[in-house]
Amino acid sequence: MFIDRVKIQVKAGDGGNGMSSFRREKYVPKGGPSGGDGGKGGSVVLTVDDNLNTLIDFRYKRKFKADPGDPGQTSNMHGRGSEDLVVKVPPGTLVRDEATGELLADLVNPGEQAVIARGGRGGRGNARFVNSVNRAPTFAEKGEPGEEKSLLLELKLLADVGLVGYPSVGKSSLLASVSAARPDIAAYHFTTLTPVLGVVSLDEGRSFVLADIPGLIEGAHEGKGLGHDFLRHIERTRIIIHVLDASGMEGRDPIEDYHKINDELRLYNEKLAGRPQIIAANKMDLPEAQANFPRIREYMEKQGHETVPISAATGEGVRDLMWRAFNALATAPAALDTIEELRTYKEVVKEEAAVIRRDDDGAYVVESKQLERLVAMTNFDDDEGVRRFQRIWRNQNIDEALRARGIKEGDTVRIRGMEFTFRP
Template identity: 65%
Template sequence: MFIDRARIQIKAGDGGHGMSSFRREKFVPKGGPSGGDGGRGASVVLKVDPNMNTLIDFRYKRKFVGKNGDNGGTKNCYGQNAEPLVVKVPAGTVVKDAETGEVLADLTEIDEEAVLAHGGRGGRGNAKFVNSVNRAPTFAEMGEPGEERVLQLELKLLADVGLVGYPSVGKSSIISMVSAARPEIAAYHFTTLVPVLGVVSLGEGHSFVMADIPGLIEGAHEGVGLGHDFLRHVERTKIILHVIDVSGIEGRDPIEDYHRINKELRLYNERLAKRPQIIAANKMDIPEAKENYEKLKAFANEQGIEIFPVSAATNEGLKPLIERVSQMLDEYVEEPEAIEEVKVYQAKPDDEITISRDEAGDFVVKGKYIEKLVAMTNFENDEALQRFQYIWRVKGIEDMLKAHGVKEGDTVHIGTMEFDYKE
């Protein structure tokens, strides 16, 4: 089964907790704090696997959670870092943030990888908090939570040549004749419901990948039919092989077919209309085709487009067509990427803090630094609590809350923590 879309949830491992301990050895008086740091949690990495060609695996498993780092030990022993969690994907996978639609990675090369969720930092042991004022701290940090996000995976086939055209013009028949691909072929529209890849070999060292893109219809660029599902597979092709039924047995005009399909390509992506294109005038074995072919040939010559008369049913004309396609691929020069308007993003400082109110009227304190501090503080330890309160005052959060009108007994939220405000 060919699956080219998937939605998955990933969660990187949390950092291990730091240890709070003291040296208790004979002949070592006042040994001091010896708690080690926790290990880093596992990051989630997406990596291209050459043995995959579909996203079907993500139909059955949609949640991936990395292991947590080990906790720190006594005698300043550090916890072990967790190994990254590698999630395998096929080449051509585009990774997007499911909430914002932002493209996070475009994985096209074998073994290419991208870190999509970073593991949490390990908490520091009490040995790291020794200073001239506090020689024997009893608290340690908890591990930092790992990143968590929902991803949208989209597969765009990596093919050299894309076959496009209306349903039932013979695309599947052509790819079955020139390669080992065996798509379903029948005398009804939309026989092919998923893209089909085939390797066309012209001898040692000369081969290319051809993709049979299921039939397009008017409005495909707007998602009509299965337009969006199919059109994105054409984006990576170098050459477009436009298959046209010149027999006219279904009452359509071959020239009008050419214009309509190219309009859909252009409206979906302007760059697709600029790709090198060859017309394959199919079904030449039908008597009515000859007259239509002459009209289409004259039109193609005016447009400066190469046209080849072929018959997928009899194999007529396919060899010179494929040889010309191979020659064009040898001469192909990658088109330069379109220069988009440069957007400048101003990074927010990690310690920036904002205060707002939710629907219930509670105060919500947000900020990367303060939320991380809450997650890594053990509030059951008095020293850890005092440290948090000190940072709370130094950062001016209490003054900010007062400026927003906080009163005794109001509920305040910071990350996953909730408490009642008191002077």
């Protein structure tokens, strides 16, 4: 089964909690703090596996959760960090954040990786907070929560050459005659409902990947006839073989078919209009096709395309067509529109100023990545931890910002699910 769109949930591992402890050794009556740091949580990493060509595995497993880091230990021993969770995807996978629609990664080459959800860092133990003023801190940080996201995975097939054309012009028969692929073939429209890949081997060391893109119809760029599901798989092909029913037996003119299909390609993606095309005039075993061929060839020459007469049913001209496609690949430009800067996760996140808004219940909501991380990692059961939180809060001038928004004593302040009562 071919699956090219899925939604999955990923959760990176939380960081381990820091340890609060003190040295208790013989002859050391005033042992200092000795709590170690927690280990880093595992990240969720997507990696390209060229043995995959569909997203079907995600149909049975849609939730992926990395392991958390271990907590810190006494005697300044740090907790063990967890290994990253590696999830395999096929080449050509686009990764988007479902909530924002942002493109997170474009995974193309075998072995390529992208960190999609970053594991939380371990909380620091109390030994890390010793200073000249506080020689015996009792508080330790909690581990940072790992990132959690809902992702949309979309597959765009990676093929050198794509077959396009109206339904029932013979694309599937052509693919079956030149490769080991076995698409469904029947005498009705839309027999092929999913793209099919096949490897065309001409001589030793001379081969290319050929994709049968299911039949397009007028209005495909607007989604008609499953147009969007089909069209995106053409975007990464370097050459297009445009298959025409030269016989016109279904009452359509081959030249009109040529223009309608090209209009759909252009309206879907302007770049497809400039993709090199080879015209395959199919069904040349029929008298009607032989009668139409001179007119088709003359017209296509004016359009700058070479026309190859073939019969997918008998094999006539098919090998010549494949050689022409192979030779054209040598000079065809690369068709990959990849997002290089998105290939690896950016560890450095630019901190932005805190944003304050009013919730529906009147509470003041503070949105700040730094403060949200601080809330998640603070142990509010420890008095020293609370005082540290208040000190950082004041240094961020949040109180002044809240007063500017009109907050009054007793009003509720909410940040990352935690609620506080405002006291001047």
